[in-house]
Amino acid sequence: MQLSSPLVRRRSRNLETEGRSAMASSHSTRKASIPKAAAHKASILKALCAAFALLFVVAHPAAAQLSFKPTAEAVQEDKLLNALKEGDKITGRITIPDAMAASLIQPAGRDWRDFHRSKLPIIGGVAIIGMLALLAIFLMVRGRIRVDHGFSGTKILRFASLERFTHWLTASCFIVLALSGLNISFGRILILPLCGAQAFATMSTYAKFAHDYLAFPFMLGLVIMFLIWIKDNIPGKIDLQWLRQGGGILANGKRPPAKRFNAGQKGIFWMVIVGGALMSVSGWFLLFPYIPANVTTMQFWTVIHAVIAMLFIAGILAHIYIGTVGMEGAFEAMGTGEVDLNWAKEHHSLWVEEEQAKGHAPSGSTPRAVPAE
Amino acid sequence: MKVFLAALLFAAVAAVGVSIVLNTIQQPSYAAFTTGGARVGDPGNNLIGPG
Numbered sequence A: 001m002q003l004s005s006p007l008v009r010r011r012s013r014n015l016e017t018e019g020r021s022a023m024a025s026s027h028s029t030r031k032a033s034i035p036k037a038a039a040h041k042a043s044i045l046k047a048l049c050a051a052f053a054l055l056f057v058v059a060h061p062a063a064a065q066l067s068f069k070p071t072a073e074a075v076q077e078d079k080l081l082n083a084l085k086e087g088d089k090i091t092g093r094i095t096i097p098d099a100m101a102a103s104l105i106q107p108a109g110r111d112w113r114d115f116h117r118s119k120l121p122i123i124g125g126v127a128i129i130g131m132l133a134l135l136a137i138f139l140m141v142r143g144r145i146r147v148d149h150g151f152s153g154t155k156i157l158r159f160a161s162l163e164r165f166t167h168w169l170t171a172s173c174f175i176v177l178a179l180s181g182l183n184i185s186f187g188r189i190l191i192l193p194l195c196g197a198q199a200f201a202t203m204s205t206y207a208k209f210a211h212d213y214l215a216f217p218f219m220l221g222l223v224i225m226f227l228i229w230i231k232d233n234i235p236g237k238i239d240l241q242w243l244r245q246g247g248g249i250l251a252n253g254k255r256p257p258a259k260r261f262n263a264g265q266k267g268i269f270w271m272v273i274v275g276g277a278l279m280s281v282s283g284w285f286l287l288f289p290y291i292p293a294n295v296t297t298m299q300f301w302t303v304i305h306a307v308i309a310m311l312f313i314a315g316i317l318a319h320i321y322i323g324t325v326g327m328e329g330a331f332e333a334m335g336t337g338e339v340d341l342n343w344a345k346e347h348h349s350l351w352v353e354e355e356q357a358k359g360h361a362p363s364g365s366t367p368r369a370v371p372a373e
Numbered sequence B: 001m002k003v004f005l006a007a008l009l010f011a012a013v014a015a016v017g018v019s020i021v022l023n024t025i026q027q028p029s030y031a032a033f034t035t036g037g038a039r040v041g042d043p044g045n046n047l048i049g050p051g
Helices: A008-026 A030-067 A077-083 A109-144 A161-190 A197-232 A237-244 A264-285 A297-323 A331-335 A341-347 A349-358 B002-025
Strands: A103-105 A155-157 A337-341
Touching: A008 A161, A109 A161, A109 A297, A155 A341, A161 A197, A161 A331, A161 B002, A197 B002, A237 A297, A264 A297, A297 A331, A331 A337, A331 A349, A337 A341, A341 A349
Parallel strands: none
Antiparallel strands: A155 A337
16 A cells, blocks of 8 residues: 555654564563563464364354254155155266266155056056956957858958068067066066076076067067058048947947958057057167166156056057957968958958959858858 | 068067177277276176176
């Protein structure tokens, strides 16, 4: 600071003079007063230390209470998790490339775990076992759906080689995916006690590999299936008529008209396409876990994957039933590709007429008398 | 039957092909999700290393 006033400068010089004289005076007596000064400084230092210690003891708990409560209750995990609201997370700072590892505690993870441990087995059990029970009851009550007029012996091409290839490609992958997926949800409960930990671990490892890699030909099959069958699976008014008559499968008698695919088959087609698409998208996030932005997104897609899978499996069980045990003459459509003309007329009368008009099918059938019972 | 077997064969070949491609273009998780300082030199036969 500059002192510009003459009065101030003079006063300043006086102060400097007084200061120098005082320093000279103290310098002359320094040797005599050193022991006394050191003792004085030591006492001041002790007082300062005591003051700081007192300040630390008094102030530290108060500051600590502002940030957290280090009591026995505060460190209990349940109370900590319950204190966190939906969507809250306790995160840390990490330097490894896996950004999701920064989430240390996430309460939503408990809900996700509970879902997989308690709700998912119920959903899967009700869907799959319930469907099997329904099909068994239906078979017992209705019996196998026969060809009312018997087999004619005349064949008509139902599915070409590419269609059957696509069907079996998708179906074979689906069966492995379903079994290996069910092993993830139920294997620990149902299979582990039967074969032991070592065998179960080995089997589950290979099942997981199969699940991961067969997902790709499955997705390819879905795409081809969609492209080659979409034109025959557009819902129309005739499907309403088919549905109103229950497909004619509830009792023997008149069958409702249908084109290449009836309403039931169209339902299966769209279930496979939509369900397969959801399984593919959700499965893609599980195959490549760094794609989801965070753990919550990952958990969401695992739930979607698991629930759709259970419903998908239940729906396909119905499809397998009606294509094999449930309906006489149906399996040949995907087995050899050719079906009996009478079977085709009963279940897809309009399609047979179209094929006959194109010259792809014989114009008449040879009805065989139903044997008397 | 030929079509069915062809579909099975194709599925198996496609799965193996995909596994080779993915294992070629991707790093194992113990290398992809760790830094050099934390990377295990020989992960061995455990959950984070090759089986």
